[in-house]
Amino acid sequence: MRRMQGSRFAFGPFVLDSGAGTLLRNDVPVALGQRGLKLLAALVERPGEILEKAALMDAAWPGTAVEEGNLTVQIAQLRKLLGPGADSGEWIVTVPRVGYRFTGAIEQLDGARRAPLALPGKPSIAVLPFVNLSTDPEQESFADGLTEDLITDLSRNAGLFVIARNSAFAYKGKAMDVRAIASDLGVRYLLEGSARRAAGRVRINAQLVDAVSSEHLWAERFDRSLEDIFAVQDEVTGKIVEALLGRLSAPPPRNRPKNLEAYDLCVRARKLIDESPQTAREAHLMLTRAVSLDPDYAEAYRWLAMNHWMGWVHWGEPMEPARSTGLALARKAVAIDPNDAGCRWVLAYLLAYDRSFAEADAEFARAIELDPNEADIFATLSDIAVLAGRTEDGLAHIGKAFRLNPYPAGWYYLTLGQAQYAAGDYEAAVETLRKDETYRTSSRRFLAASLAQLGRLDEAGSEAALFLVGNPHFTTRHWAATEPFRDARTLAHFVDGFRKAGLP
Template sequence: MQGARFAFGPFVLDPGLGTLLRDDAPVAVSHRGLKLLAALVARPGDILSKSALLDAAWPGLAVEEGNLTVQIAQLRKLLGVPAYGGEWITTVPRIGYRFAGAVEQRDTAKRRSLPLPAKPSIAVLPFANVSNDPEQETFADGLTEDLITDLSRTAELFVIARNSAFAYKGKAGDVRAIAEELGVRYLLEGSVRQAAGRVRINAQLVDALTGDHLWAERFDRKLDDIFAVQDEVTARIVEALLGRLRMPPPRQRPKSLEAYELCVRARRLMDDTPQAAQEAHLLLTHAIALDPDYAEAYRWLALNHWMGWVHSGGPSEAFRGTALELARKAVVLDPNDAGCRWALAYLLAYERDFAEADAEFAKALALDPNEADAWAALSDITVLAGRVEEGLEHIRKAFRLNPLPASWYYLPLGQALYAAGEHKAAVEALRRDETHRTSSRRFLAASLAQLGRLDEARAEAELFLVGNPDFSVRHWAAMEPFRDAALRERFVDGFRKAGLPE
């Protein structure tokens, strides 16, 4: 997959990386500012309305126009005056803004092919919804996600994670090229149609190296049989790839299809805006009301509460206690679900119940060694325990299983690189965390400070404090689950150099 960079004057903007360079040196620019600049330079000379720019920088949010005015003013100050005079960004009275400079679009380099793992490797591409009802898209996505989860629990397979697979949703592509980008040999693709209480699924397993179809089948069943069909598809693929039928312990299945679809919709919203997280909370609560024994809904609701705890600026007892209670409930309901296990493990670590946390992580990865999110979460906890090289190995494994990950992966990667003293690499990683920029910006500030780039570090620290006005270095150091005092002081030193308050 390819992105684009935009060059104008001494600047190069890379929207994918979230970076703006002036003469190859990074420019400290806000996340919203980057979004606005990307929208403007993508259409040089065109007038972009204020509403279009608000949608670009604050998607799905109701924001006052004054916020746009402030961001544009900050961009003008950062960019300065073009060599030819005038302004890079001009105002069109009562309408919007226009980028006045000449822009050169540069394609980024093609993604490097990843080497094939030693074991059979597979990616499940998003199943196409071929019904006439666009509302069935959620059902098709849920089917894809469940097949990924079921296959990944087979230890003899290497299975690409959901986020990377869904990067190809709705995009036509050559199977060989997709397989090379993801570093797998096999692809599962298919379609699903739901109508009149029945579901029709077409699935085919392709060897991307040879182009051969190893297996293909059509299923036409009652809608109530959907989970039995998923089990059958998984079994057939395992048999085709491994030459024998060997299935892991069964997962708990929801009793309510409506609860299942609500949970699928909620999962899409978990890494989005706070407003989206609130919507996810409502969907998951409704799912549990429909199916009180649905373990996965409890797991995601636990993580939703934990995110609320983190985004609130402090670990309030209400958020912490509820999140931990929900995670424990999820594990009780389905002890064979790796996702429930690692969610509980992560929360236990923040409660400093390290022995139980380590045990739960071990159980999660024994159940599903392909669970990329678990490896990423374990990296965070392992680094804070002082086992930095081990933590780096974990996050690298997470990236290999999920080469096109959600942006939050760059937070534990940046944290691990900072802990290892690789501050320049940490800056590069942390600049790619768009979703959790509020959380990662403090580590970015510390990394820049350790490089001696104090002006940039203090700019990042100031932006961090806008969203976290009550932050203090001492409080943070006391709450993070450190098990290594020297490492804690290394982080504290970076924060202090960046100008974050004691």
Template structure:
């Protein structure tokens, strides 16, 4: 009889185990086993199914998973770490279930339902190397997911693994877990004097992934419209979207964000119609203040938004202060495309390719509807990013950005974001009075606009007022307690300008902003502290990602009313080895 051929296949293997399992079992065996069983049933298994994987086997404190796709494997692992961290927030630190995870892409040997071979062994060795709460991946995984997932990676270099002949190049994907963000925030934020509200991401009930952008866009637009009311304290989009897909009690969310009221809802869009369910909850006093369902034609989306805003303001403030209405797009297709484009812009610092995709989408939205103000101002911001961050530092991008920003304000002078974008670009043209006028208009139209606050802080830095800038960013962080990474970039900039280099280093080394172009400010801060080797290393890493950068271009481009501030940065850049 011929020898039976060994069955093999290529697979993405995930190995996870529990940190400190023996200690947990020794302290409380029954509770530990019950908690692990519950986590497997409610977190692990649903995540694996959702990402097209399978649980190969459970091994006491560990688990072996198989996926056909490297992207699915890493996406599932990140979701697993995040949801495990979510579940831990209600537990004392000593009882938290924390995972280490290793992932490898390789050949595996099939034995019934089990898997063996180096493909599995390498994943297990990576898991044993990983820090608590972290994921370590082999280079093959990183190569497969590069540009497919909006992630940066720590390059940990080649590692010698037990019983593996050749060193394996290891990377650590950088992602935020709930626990990380949670631990950086105070336990309780005081409630503001005015009615305070957070709008949670609406649930997409259509069952179609492509409708996710519609539900997200609806949420974002409601936040924008609520933010226009000076009588309300409105939490910014980025902070509320941190809860997307998480099953967390609204009372916990309200406490963490420091608000009293929560708006949540769902949206279903099919065959030209939509069904939107909305409820306003008093998370402190308890009870539902208002709930309603809207079954309408899709063309009524903006009138429904207006109705929802009116109901909320009436319930919380008692009287709607009339503001100039924002100009809505006429084309739903243009709206859909713009929503997809704007969602990519905030990911630029961690995923540079996203800005190119955003540019294509926004240009398409304007092609569909040439008088679409929001699409024009977002496209203006894209061209400014290309110019200011030395991606394509051409005069054409600079002039195109200003042209589009002016066009956006011309089309809709009641759009606060269009006003601050134009104000910001005018500062780079050294048109200070016009810039100040636009920012004042933005804050008059939308007092809760945190992006405008942070952008104005940058202008304060270059006007020689770094302490005022730090105070402004602090106000923005109260409205946006879980901000995008570039808020910390601007805070690091202000700390550097104020000569507070230790605080600048601490801020700019935060995971949220570390691998963005803010690295040049980190390098300068390290140089000012006399940490020359670290400064030169960070400067080299910055140049590897932004090869077109020159100090001369940067210095000439800054919106500086105070040249001494610019020279302080130039000095730091040169000390760090930038040219």
């Protein structure tokens, strides 16, 4: 069989766009790493053919010598993510001692894309990752930090609709037509740029593009002292707001770092927090150093607070002192910069888990007021609303989070699945929770409960057992005591599902 030409293929509920590097299930993005996407693309583009292991390894790890076990792990993860194929068979079949074969029926979509997301009723924009033009690869984090800061600065304007960082960075390093990107993200405008940092100076090129007309609305080049980097960010933000809204509406000023080394450390650390216990420890060292270099840097305290929180919730560290230390650090961050929405929502989330509910609700409200485009606010607020018995509010919040962040981190799927379980929509919850790879271990408890409520007790028991492998000390009683429930009926519903699934 000849290789199928094109980059978009449909099979079952999935659409794979190998050119864009995306996989959709029923039009919802699936959290899948780049290695997995490359392997799936290689298999799907040659349906029915036997692909040798060497060919697949070349596709996923080009120019790199890797052990065959890496391929086995990636194929196993793909199978779990895709679930059963037609007639409950597997999409990917092993050919012993040779390789693998894709067995599903493929429909080539001939370049037709999924229906674009409806444009918001206000000017909508995504900031694409700025390209690092420095010959020093260490400056990559500087270009990323510049991009993230511009996203934050723009999103604080209530008159704009701004795509979240996670989704913008899904296009990092990809050569794609601006119209395709804008269609994927459901925005009209894109900000593109490049940065070069060397010898104490920074050169930034930025351009604002109307993806509908492909016209450049604004472009400018900045060549300044490195010490002026934050003034440049403010100037770029002001120019864009003026171009899109026809006016300058300056939100309250943000706390800026006084030490550029502290800034670099913070940019690098926040990428490491939710990857693994080891990288979280590296992040802790970086952030501790950042605070020592710049004791009045609010964002460093914010990420330190989150790192303590993640250590307890996801990496199995003791609840105390992780929770109380995180809360103290979050309070410190807000005290330094009360106008930073990120610091506010982190404090709000930790306050909820401290059961200081009135204060938490007030902090969430203030965070949204300061930054109505911060998707993570709505995602975390969904979690708290569901546990308070406000399931419809929770579903609305997570829906808004997905619109602002169409390609989110894996924990968004956990939050959505939890809300769907609370609403009694168990089929939807199962579908959602099978998508979550990043926090698969944590999501399995809700997946097990959803399967149990559907009467699929064998599957529920298997998921519960897998969950306990990664969480051997879990008990339903302890979980119920530590989660910020405010509604007895909701708590009883979750406990019922856990018990039916066989969780202790």
